[in-house]
Amino acid sequence: MDEYPFNILDIANILRLTVRRELADSVYVDCPFCNKHRKGKLNLNLVKNVWRCNRCGESGHMFELYARLRGILVSDAKLELIDLLAESVGQPCVSHSEVAVKAIPAGRYNHAVEQSPKASREEIDRTMRAMLEMLSVRPEHREHLHHVRGLNDDQIDYLGLKSTPSFKLRHAIPRRLQERGCTLAGVPGFFVDRYGKWTVNFTTWTAGILIPTRDMDGLISGAQIRLDKPIKDDESDPEEQGTKYIWFSSSNKSKGTSSGCPVNLIGNRYAHTVYITEGAFKAGIAHCLMKRTVLSIQGANNLNGVKEAFLTLKDHGTQLIVEALDIDKFNNAAVAKGAQKIYLLAKSCGLRCRSLTWNPNYKGIDDWQIALRIRRAQKKEEQKNFKERFRTDACSAEQVNEFVQQWEDLPEPKVSLASFLGVNEREFAAFQESIAAFSSLLEREKVKRRFRIYQLDLSAGQVVPFAFKGIKALAEAAYAQPPARSYCLVHDGEINTFASDTDDMILERIAEQYSDDLPNGYCGRSVAPSDVLELYDEGSRRYFYVDQDRTYLPVRFSPAAIRRTVTEEENTREWR
Numbered sequence: 414m415d416e417y418p419f420n421i422l423d424i425a426n427i428l429r430l431t432v433r434r435e436l437a438d439s440v441y442v443d444c445p446f447c448n449k450h451r452k453g454k455l456n457l458n459l460v461k462n463v464w465r466c467n468r469c470g471e472s473g474h475m476f477e478l479y480a481r482l483r484g485i486l487v488s489d490a491k492l493e494l495i496d497l498l499a500e501s502v503g504q505p506c507v508s509h510s511e512v513a514v515k516a517i518p519a520g521r522y523n524h525a526v527e528q529s530p531k532a533s534r535e536e537i538d539r540t541m542r543a544m545l546e547m548l549s550v551r552p553e554h555r556e557h558l559h560h561v562r563g564l565n566d567d568q569i570d571y572l573g574l575k576s577t578p579s580f581k582l583r584h585a586i587p588r589r590l591q592e593r594g595c596t597l598a599g600v601p602g603f604f605v606d607r608y609g610k611w612t613v614n615f616t617t618w619t620a621g622i623l624i625p626t627r628d629m630d631g632l633i634s635g636a637q638i639r640l641d642k643p644i645k646d647d648e649s650d651p652e653e654q655g656t657k658y659i660w661f662s663s664s665n666k667s668k669g670t671s672s673g674c675p676v677n678l679i680g681n682r683y684a685h686t687v688y689i690t691e692g693a694f695k696a697g698i699a700h701c702l703m704k705r706t707v708l709s710i711q712g713a714n715n716l717n718g719v720k721e722a723f724l725t726l727k728d729h730g731t732q733l734i735v736e737a738l739d740i741d742k743f744n745n746a747a748v749a750k751g752a753q754k755i756y757l758l759a760k761s762c763g764l765r766c767r768s769l770t771w772n773p774n775y776k777g778i779d780d781w782q783i784a785l786r787i788r789r790a791q792k793k794e795e796q797k798n799f800k801e802r803f804r805t806d807a808c809s810a811e812q813v814n815e816f817v818q819q820w821e822d823l824p825e826p827k828v829s830l831a832s833f834l835g836v837n838e839r840e841f842a843a844f845q846e847s848i849a850a851f852s853s854l855l856e857r858e859k860v861k862r863r864f865r866i867y868q869l870d871l872s873a874g875q876v877v878p879f880a881f882k883g884i885k886a887l888a889e890a891a892y893a894q895p896p897a898r899s900y901c902l903v904h905d906g907e908i909n910t911f912a913s914d915t916d917d918m919i920l921e922r923i924a925e926q927y928s929d930d931l932p933n934g935y936c937g938r939s940v941a942p943s944d945v946l947e948l949y950d951e952g953s954r955r956y957f958y959v960d961q962d963r964t965y966l967p968v969r970f971s972p973a974a975i976r977r978t979v980t981e982e983e984n985t986r987e988w989r
Contacts, residue, residue: 423569424476427536430445430529431443437526437528437666438459438460439457440457441454441455441457444466445827446466446471464712467711468713469714469746470713470715470750475984476491479494479700498971521600525925526666526804527667527668528601528669529598529669532883534630536596537632540590540600540603541600542880543595545623547586548576548623550576551707554622557622561700561989562783563786572697574623575622575623577620577622577625580617582615583612584610584612587611588590597834601635602663604663605666605668606609614662614669618640619643620640621638621941622694623913624637626678628675629678636660637661637692638659639844640658642655643656644656647712648727652864659776661908673719676710676718677708678706678711679697682729686705686732686733686734687712687733687735688708688778689735690738691736691738692709692777693711694779695778695779698779699778699782703778703782708722713739714729714747714750714754716751720758720762723762726764727762727764728765731764733764733765734765734766735767736768737768739774739777740773740777740873740881741776743911744879744880746783752768753874772941773783773880773907773939774928774939779901784929788953799832799834799836800835801835802836803855804859804909804911806867806909810848810851810855813844813848820834821940831860839847849980860909861908861909862908862910863905863949865946866927866940866947867902867947867971869901870899870977875899878890881942882942884966887943887958895945895968899976900945900976901978901979902972902978910922916948916957918948921963924946936980942961944958944959
């Protein structure tokens with residue numbers, strides 16, 4: 414498209430797209446195709462005059478951008494743009510945001526900043542490894558990796574995780590690397606400053622955890638930074654987390670180099686089964702906790718290099734790709750689209766592909782694995798009190814003496830015997846009277862409660878905006894009450910309770926019993942937000958929406974409108 418006297422930035426000016434970030438040969442603007450116009454996700458390539466959104470995956474050439482947003486043919490878009498821009502080429506780009514970068518003259522990015530051609534894979538690997546050897550992990554980062562991410566020191570070292578260094582070392586690090594014979598030109602993150610000295614792109618605002626990425630041969634291809642302080646615009650929604658991850662790059666610097674968005678493989682490259690997920694950090698954690706080979710991409714629709722990676726894996730003996738994108742693939746059309754693309758790419762490369770889903774209370778595969786580890790550790794430590802075990806028929810009233818002996822054997826009991834047993838004053842008085850009186854009272858208090866679990870029907874790959882979200886998301890989707898026609902019945906059962914148990918206590922026990930380690934015969938997934946729980950008896954039915962943080966809100970619900978009842982025979986057990 415060099416024959417036209419304008420470029421894609423001139424067209425962005427006409428369309429009044431807000432510029433968020435400028436690089437050497439491209440800019441990032443708000444994407445008009447994403448929900449809520451996702452800030453700074455649409456990349457405008459100023460060399461090739463093409464565009465692509467890193468979130469929703471929409472892409473095309475500059476005339477298609479104008480045609481799509483104006484709802485006209487591409488041929489008509491060309492004629493219209495020629496008329497519009499005949500006298501306006503060179504005018505400043507319009508930005509509506511006070512926090513956006515300053516007005517940018519159209520056509521400015523014609524390689525104004527000299528870039529270094531990318532070094533060889535081996536040179537990048539050698540330089541990055543040498544730099545990582547110079548760095549350490551700060552105590553606060555090590556604590557985060559231990560207690561929040563579930564990694565031990567050996568795993569931290571294995572992944573090559575480091576803390577970004579002080580800004581004061583920006584010249585010392587390149588100098589020491591050059592003394593060791595390492596290449597700097599063409600290695601992402603390194604550039605020449607205005608004084609002609611090689612430096613490295615570590616600043617105070619990019620401080621965080623440095624996460625190396627590795628190519629299909631295990632060579633370090635670059636790195637990401639998990640920021641200590643996410644980047645947020647002043648006009649951002651207060652509930653938005655901001656940008657948490659950035660690439661270690663120098664694409665907008667003199668003689669710098671872009672990192673690109675390379676795929677990242679961690680684990681055995683000859684594995685029979687390979688998982689694919691979003692983000693290098695997530696992939697590393699999942700690998701360490703699951704002992705599985707994981708391939709990561711940098712966004713659900715950023716699939717550059719994935720086909721080549723799949724073909725390489727197939728040559729190495731891989732047969733199955735397990736798609737493990739975040740759980741919002743069920744409520745976000747863009748993520749769902751990315752998951753489908755992965756499936757089709759795998760099939761085109763002769764690989765089998767299936768989707769991995771898990772307890773939807775956890776967004777990512779890493780969050781789920783961390784939660785499972787914590788839960789297993791808690792189970793080893795905790796012991797249900799006598800009343801809780803009696804409730805579930807795990808022990809008889811006569812076995813209360815075993816718990817009494819346990820309490821007496823404690824060096825210094827921290828609670829009373831009644832609290833240790835889990836009984837109230839009336840029950841404890843009966844216990845002191847006799848075992849018979851105690852047993853009779855507890856048996857009279859025992860009540861079996863009937864309940865049903867309704868969950869969104871996602872069997873056909875539906876995308877539901879409020880799936881696994883709270884009541885606020887339900888309202889934002891324009892529903893006053895959960896739409897029964899979107900649900901299916903996954904379980905009709907009963908649970909042991911005491912007459913004194915409140916609805917919230919009963920609902921919490923249901924949620925606990927039907928999470929993670931699911932009982933045999935159960936046909937649903939772990940209880941999560943957007944589920945509807947029903948408590949019923951001969952005289953009444955009450956429905957509760959599972960909100961965030963396992964709270965239960967009374968709602969209206971019409972079971973007659975549900976789509977279907979899931980049977981054990983239908984249950985594919987794809988949910989883990």
